[in-house]
Structures are given as C-alpha cells and as structure tokens.
Amino acid sequence: MPIIPLDELDLLHTVMCQAVGEPKRIQILYALADGEMNVGALAELLATPQPTISRHLALLRQRGLVKAQRDGTSISYSLSEPRLITVLDTMRQILRDVLEAQSSVLEEC
Amino acid sequence: MPIIPLDELDLLHTVMCQAVGEPKRIQILYALADGEMNVGALAELLATPQPTISRHLALLRQRGLVKAQRDGTSISYSLSEPRLITVLDTMRQILRDVLEAQSSVLEEC
DNA sequence: TTCGTCCATTCGGATAGCCGAATATATCCA
DNA sequence: TGGATATATTCGGCTATCCGAATGGACGAA
Incomplete structure (x- = not known):
C-alpha cells in the first residue's frame, strides 16, 4: 500500500x-443515536452546562457530523452520519479485546 | 439505548x-498495516525524527495497539489490532461522503 | 571491554483545546 | 414593542500534548 498523503490524514484527523x-462529544453522539434531541434536553441528559453542549455541537456541526433543525425557539440536533x-x-x-488480552494496558498511562 | 457510563467512554477515549x-500516529498505523517495521525504517519512510517516532510508538504500545519485538539491535513493531x-x-x-455532501464543511475550522 | 548502532526517555518551550462565567442573538408570545 | 425562553458566542485561565534537542540505555562486533 502506498503511503497515504499527509494532507489526507490531516483532514481525516481534523474532521473525524x-x-x-x-x-463528552462521544456521549453526545451516542445520545443522538437514539433520535434527534434539542440542546436543553442534551444538557439535562448529560448533566452538563448548556454552553458546553453548544460548543461541542458547533464543532460537530462544522464537520458535517450532525445536523441542526430549528423548531420554534429550540433547535433539534440529529446525526448526519449514523455510520x-x-x-x-x-x-x-x-x-x-485489548483490555482482555493485556489487562495491564493502562498501568503507565 | 441507555446512556453509556462516562467511565467507559473515558476509557474508550484514552485508549482508542x-x-x-x-x-503522525495514523500514518504510523497505516505504515505498519503493510507489515512489521523497525523504528529507523519508520522514521525514514515518514521523514520524521527518530525520537518523535519512538514517542508515538510508546503511546501506541502502552495502549496495546502495537507490539514490539526485539531483533538483535533493532526493534520491529507490528499492529496488534488490524481492525x-x-x-x-x-x-x-x-x-x-461528508465532504461530498457539504463541500464547505471546513470553512469555519 | 570498548565502540558503534539503534532505540527510548527527559526537558523546556510552545501550542492547542477545554471549561466556567458572562454576554449576545434569535424566536415566540402577550 | 417588550419580556421570556432557548441557543450561540466570547473571554480568560488552565491543562494537556506536541516537538526539537540532548541525553540515556541496550545490544552486537571486534
């Protein structure tokens, strides 16, 4: 296999x-896997301040991984990439499997 | 789906x-996907100083994602998790697909 | 044992990312 | 319009992580 250009890997790193x-973002993604949810509901479900949730959502939205849809005064977010x-x-x-194979993996971390 | 405990997500985040x-670590993983390779060969292939390669390899090794095998004076690394x-x-x-669907994804990053 | 080679580790400075608090913006309703 | 609710953004400080340079440690050959 040829070396993948560093440019593509930079993009892969930045976006994905x-x-x-x-x-916290992983938690948000899993929460949205059950269906769309607005910011306040996410903040309550994850016991996290609303600005923190909004910042994470903004990052995911800029990368095209979640979609926002305004519904009156609130905004519902959903996954745009269920994969x-x-x-x-x-x-x-x-x-x-890694933890099972080597239960001392994290001793140095 | 129930909320995944934050503990497990912290572990997922830290390890994976x-x-x-x-x-650079992604590049190392792809290089090792073609077969085991020693540190010097990796450093040359990726045009990166040897200490930088060693540091990244140490992190991957501590997490159980690559294996090290000494072979005389050099050390060969290989993927322990091809998945x-x-x-x-x-x-x-x-x-x-994301870039295709929304070619302006990165305009704000 | 001593030298040369290969790899690992440490140190200091720089950068990037996160959070809490405060503030700004947008929409709806009266 | 004015106020209330919901979401977004900004700012300052903190922490984590990266890198380059220098050093340390392990192995083999002579």
Missing part, C-alpha cells in the same frame, strides 16, 4: 478523529 | 480515540 477526541456510531461500537469492541 | 488523535485499520478506512469513507 478530533470529533471523537473528547469523551459514526458503527465506528465507535467497533472501537469499543476492540477496546474490550 | 486518543491513539488516532494525531496525524484499527478497518476503523480508519471506514472513517476515511465517511469523510469522503
């Missing part, structure tokens, strides 16, 4: 990897 | 997401 590079949940589920499965 | 949270490449390929596909 950085998006899941924060636990992202598949990716996260696969990573969770890998995580389980 | 953070591992791919740096373009990680599948995950990255899926993210690249999602990236392509």
Whole structure:
C-alpha cells in the first residue's frame, strides 16, 4: 500500500478523529443515536452546562457530523452520519479485546 | 439505548480515540498495516525524527495497539489490532461522503 | 571491554483545546 | 414593542500534548 498523503490524514484527523477526541462529544453522539434531541434536553441528559453542549455541537456541526433543525425557539440536533456510531461500537469492541488480552494496558498511562 | 457510563467512554477515549488523535500516529498505523517495521525504517519512510517516532510508538504500545519485538539491535513493531485499520478506512469513507455532501464543511475550522 | 548502532526517555518551550462565567442573538408570545 | 425562553458566542485561565534537542540505555562486533 502506498503511503497515504499527509494532507489526507490531516483532514481525516481534523474532521473525524478530533470529533471523537473528547469523551463528552462521544456521549453526545451516542445520545443522538437514539433520535434527534434539542440542546436543553442534551444538557439535562448529560448533566452538563448548556454552553458546553453548544460548543461541542458547533464543532460537530462544522464537520458535517450532525445536523441542526430549528423548531420554534429550540433547535433539534440529529446525526448526519449514523455510520459514526458503527465506528465507535467497533472501537469499543476492540477496546474490550485489548483490555482482555493485556489487562495491564493502562498501568503507565 | 441507555446512556453509556462516562467511565467507559473515558476509557474508550484514552485508549482508542486518543491513539488516532494525531496525524503522525495514523500514518504510523497505516505504515505498519503493510507489515512489521523497525523504528529507523519508520522514521525514514515518514521523514520524521527518530525520537518523535519512538514517542508515538510508546503511546501506541502502552495502549496495546502495537507490539514490539526485539531483533538483535533493532526493534520491529507490528499492529496488534488490524481492525484499527478497518476503523480508519471506514472513517476515511465517511469523510469522503461528508465532504461530498457539504463541500464547505471546513470553512469555519 | 570498548565502540558503534539503534532505540527510548527527559526537558523546556510552545501550542492547542477545554471549561466556567458572562454576554449576545434569535424566536415566540402577550 | 417588550419580556421570556432557548441557543450561540466570547473571554480568560488552565491543562494537556506536541516537538526539537540532548541525553540515556541496550545490544552486537571486534
């Protein structure tokens, strides 16, 4: 396989990897996997201040991973890329296997 | 779906997401997808100083995502989780579709 | 044992990302 | 219009992470 250009990997990192590079954002993505939800509901469900939720949503929205739809005075967010949940589920499965294979993985972290 | 505990998501983030949270590390993982390689070869292939490569490899090794095997005076690294490449390929596909669907995704980043 | 090679680690400075608090914007209703 | 609700943005400070340079440690050959 040829080396993938660093430009493409930078883009992959910026758009996809950085998006899941924060636990709270992963939590938001999983919450939206159950269906669209507005900002206030997300803030309450995740027990997180509303500006924090809005900032994370703005980042995900700029990357095209979630969609926003205004509904009166509130705004509902939904996943625009459900495959992202598949990716996260696969990573969770890998995580389980890695932890099982080497239960001392995190001793140095 | 119930909320995934924040503890598990923290672990997922620390072990998996953070591992791919740096373009150079993604490049290393793809290089190792073609077969095991030692540190010097990686440094040359990726045109990167050896200490930088070693630091990234140490992080991946601590998380159980690559394996190290000493061979005389050099050390060969290989993927211990080839599924990680599948995950990255899926993210690249999602990236392509997202960019196609919304070619101005990155205008605000 | 000593040197040369390969790899790992440490240190300091710089940068990027996150959060809380405060503030701004937008929509609806009276 | 004016006020109330819902969401977005900005600002300052903090922490985490990266890199380059220098150093340290391990192995093999002579």
